[in-house]
Amino acid sequence: MLLFLALPASAGGFRLSENCPPGFERLADDVCRMVTLYDQYGSLRGRGVGGTRTGLPPRRDGFTAQQIDLGRYLFFDPILSADGSVSCASCHDPALGLADGRGRSTGLHGETLSRGAPTLWNSAFLSRFFWDARAESLEAQLPGPLYAAGEMGNNPDDLLAALRNNAEYPALFRAAFGAGSGPIDTAQVYTALAAFEASLISLNSRYDRYAHGDHNALDAEEIAGLNVFRSFVARCAECHTPPLFTNQQVAVIGTPEPEGLPRDIGAQATFGSPKLRGAFKVPTLRNIARTAPYMHSGRFETLAEVVAFYNDGRGHAVPEDEPLQLHWHIVSPELAAHELDQLVAFLGTLTDERFLPRVPTRVPSGLTPGGRSARAALTPTGEAP
Template sequence: MPRCLLYLSLFAVGLSVQAQGATLRTDCPPSFEKTASGQCALRTFYEFYDSVQGAGLGGTQTALPDHRDGFTPQQIDLGRYLFFDPLLSGDGSLSCATCHQPALGFSDGLPRALGRDKRDLGRAAPSLWNTAFLSHFFWDARAQSLEEQAQGPLYSEREMNNTPAGLLAALNTEEAYRALFREAYPDRRSDKIVLEEVYTALAAFQASLISLNSRYDQYAHGYHDALSEHEIEGLNIFRSFVARCAECHTPPLFTNQQVAVIGAPEPEGYPVDIGAERTYNAPRLRGGFKVPTLRNIASTAPYMHSGRFNDLLSVMEFYNGGRGHAVPEEVDLHLHWHISSPNLSTDELARLVDFLGALTDESLTPDIPPRLPSGLDPFAAMHERKQQQ
């Protein structure tokens, strides 16, 4: 059975959409516990570890960084509807899920995301798994919260092309949405939807996208047989002082959340993307991008900020090619000090790819609503993008 059909059959189970509209779930998503105050608190095995992320070189039993939770089940579920609804775009053609599709690792499978009128946005759509743990957002780290991040694509003329006034008008016109917002925010003073409620709901849903039960995690928690011999070899190479992968892609989140200048090449004909230099007004960060998580990396090809590499082996070969080997001669970059020339063998590169496949955990993929309060099709824009891959 194709993956998309399998997901659709799973998504049909337990949905709260009913014949006369939608209601919000009152239970927390899997991996969250509903507290006495009615909020959802994340629960993972990593809570039992007290070592700090970054201690040592990629230790397996390492605590996670601080995270966002404390949203109500209703706020999370409202965010789910909003995330998949093209109503949030100016012309009703794009949703958040257009570029962040569950079946594609919450990315879109394209080298670079396409915005309004299929415009090339210049950078790949990043995965949204485990965004609850992140402190900066976008490849260039320009947003400091999920709420701030949401406003970027919503109001960009190149992306969803809406305005604050247009967004509120569209939502407030739909009585079904006004009813759902009343459920999610029972203490509100006004019957009108306000922007902060929209941003909070989107943040709540994204913060619920947790992927922490891969075969690697099972191995880290003590089940040695969860990984094959090749995958364990790959893990050891990943953590080694030769490859140094774990210094930036630090377990268990598999990112240190820092900006790094690695000298990844741009696609043919594209100028050098200055990345975080613009965010921080720092020339030393020219060509620098946020270190992405490697969670579910096998589902999010193509790779790098510009989608230059089609498969993980190509990525490994880039890192193995030597410090700065792909940087044009006329470009001066301050490459991160971790970037070296590891000179790994072909077999060692293959073992790294084997290990990265063990970081896949999509068991908590949320349901796609088969029907939206707006009446729009949540699958239309995603199907269009699938045809463009």
Template sequence: MLPLLLALAVTGQNTTAIELKNSCPPSFELSNNNTCLLVSRYDLYDSLHDKGVGGTQTSLPKARDGFSPQQIDLGRYLFFDPLLSGNHRQACASCHQPDKGFTDGKALSTGTHGDVGNRSAPSLWNVTFLKKLFWDARADSLEQQALIPLFAAHEMANSAEQLLADLSTNKIYPALFKQAFPQAAQLELSQVATALAAFQSSLISLNSRYDQYAHGYHEALDTDEIKGLNVFRSFVARCAECHTPPLFTNQQIAVIGTPEPDGMPFDQGAGNSSDKKKLRGAFKVPSLRNIAKTAPYMHSGRFATLEEAAEFYTKGRGHAVQEQKLLLHWHIWEPKLTPEEISQISKFLHTLTDESLMPELPTALPSGLPLPAELQHNTTTAAAEATPSIAPSSEQGTQP
């Protein structure tokens, strides 16, 4: 398919071209039907990923791939564009910042209007493998998950009507959507969800030092890190029974009894209705990939460091929320880990860091709006890409 070149007319300037990429991101192969299929060394293994504690050479769950290169690249623009928020000041990437493991570094995320939420922003690395999304596992697909924050009053505070109007009247986006969805008669909300899901599915992190060790290069980890891995997988600590390699989550929902920050009411989690009483205080077991980049930890950012999070588990079953009378997961007990073992676990978790497939930040956005302030410091280190400089309109929110 020939790239579709889109003319961007800026008053007083020469016409410049924008085009969506027609090649897949790294680690994906382009198929004959113009879809990107994920390829990794874990494809070589046929052991079950959903049984036992997970060996070092265990297969991954099925990835949610099969998007076109154009859909992925359109999703990248949308993900970083504040045009998607109600006041055109906040982007998806405001709460999922690339340099913070696709989180925001806050205990509780902040919405478009300054509203403080009741949960932290989860990382988006490797979400292509996840069966449930959000801390309370209420979304079954990336497409469903992508739209919920856009229209939540305490998050991006937009409406479907305004979002579609902003995109449809923009001088650039309609043609980009036509390139990504050539069979569609008009721009629709489902296409926004698909494009955002496509971009998120491309956020792959599978080449950490741990992965190199798992694939046979044992020199990738030092002595303390290997000891940490052994403690992590031991029947004493039992970390790997929920944070199962190689994804480092078993994708289940668990009640572990994490305390809320001081002054914050108890969060019911997945047990927020009368027919889910057994899940009261339950949250999705998160992947630990790039965990060293995503502090603070737990659903409400209760713990500042990995050591604090590990120490929470060793202090004993239900010690922090006894007054709530929760049905704690049976894996939560009293491992009585030593300070040295906790330190070794922390050192091992640092080996799960891999940002080698970090996506490029757009140097300019089709909307003509600037990147949100919290992202602009990234542009000095982001790899340069062949997109034009777009002059922001004189009034924020209007189209170029």
């Protein structure tokens, strides 16, 4: 059994929280377990068209409060990047729906990347990561942004040297992983970041209140939108299946690329399958009203544009010489204008940010913490480190 340290605050005033994040309970073995009303349903029944009282898939939890809090500091600390200029929160900003408000993200030196940053809400439930589904766990996903030249631009040796030579982090890692855990290593870094990301839970929206039996949580327009969403005409729920509002599959839907850019082959590169040319992971719709612009490259600025794209018919945006094999759920629903408005109204009910992570006012590196707009997410009184 590891011996975890209840260390006093360091000379810099940093001490890891011993409390689990909101929405989690602390178990006898000191690990944190997520608590949600969806646990009472206990099955995945109703998945085909999105039953409202549907259980959740397996989740990543069981991390300690100290590991989660260490991951929080790392997430907001630019020390993880090659030149100390960007943090994980630069592309996954709490003030921007844990995305970055850009169609295509900006990397280390201001370079525009090929895809946008997906939201991190409810990552604990996901089985595939990245738009092209190339990683199978939170830990396996992390080397991508950390070491990609166009993103955070670091390498394992320099990353570990920066953390080990820092005045605060060695003691914080010992507090999170035990007195005998040895020098900081990449596995510990990945575990701490995964622990924090797995704590980002959004399951308490007005839609959720409605799903659990409060029929006054939605108005008539929003309920009508839910019915359109679940219908066999629109078929939205067959890919964006409640309660996660994703079926975690990849799909070819024929989204046009931004003007002048070539076709992004997406999951074809991951799985080596020409059938998946232009396929991308079905994103969650949780907090979708907060994460514009939309699609893998930000092709659409508004939700109204998104629902109009689906309504305009199967393959209408695909060039004649482009060999895309569209997913069979992509149809031509021919919804009326008022039904499209109802869909947009319903999507707004999926907003729930009550468990936004606390943005630290300081991080152990001494660098400026957080995302490019993280200061806007601070509590009015600020937060003690």
